[in-house]
Amino acid sequence: MAASKESSPLSVTEYLDRIASTARRVSAAAVEELVNAILEAYRNNRFVFVIGNGGSGSNASHLCEDLGKGTVSDFDAQKRLKILSLTDNTPYILAWANDAGYERIFVEQLRNLASPGDLLIAISGSGNSPNILQAVSFANEHGMKTFGVTGCDGGELKQAAEASLIVPCPDMGMIEAIHSILFHYLVDQLRERFRQEHTRPPK
16 A cells, blocks of 8 residues: 655745735635724724734734834824734733733723723634633723634634635745735735825815
């Protein structure tokens, strides 16, 4: 009996082709809905909070930095987006994880910081991370707006969040890579929209 043959890894070209074909299956309307949700928060002076674990946590930190700084075209006079990634205060996260459990690291920060009308962007490749779902549940119950950014079939996050953006793919690396690509699109779009808000003459 012949030994089973393992599948060969993708070539660079094949990998890039798969990234591109998967990215094209993302709902353009969902991406625009996220752009508009952030724009609404900006216009209403509401906070945007971003959460995620692992690679999604890195994407949360990166998105926070890009939206906070990369959307500013007039450093001296432009109104800034109020945005925080709840992945970045390590001692705070460790304290809550140690004393209350890892599944509460985001919801407990929201209890301290969030207000009704704020926006929560919850990133989870699987859509099933307990700490993400608890934070979304809290946000929904306390008048926040919630937007899930996920992959696979959307998991529980698809139903828990008010709106969602899904990368329809089971490969976590590709999900996270496409999330990052789409987040850079958000920054490009919002930089121009914030600039228009800043330069629009008063009515």
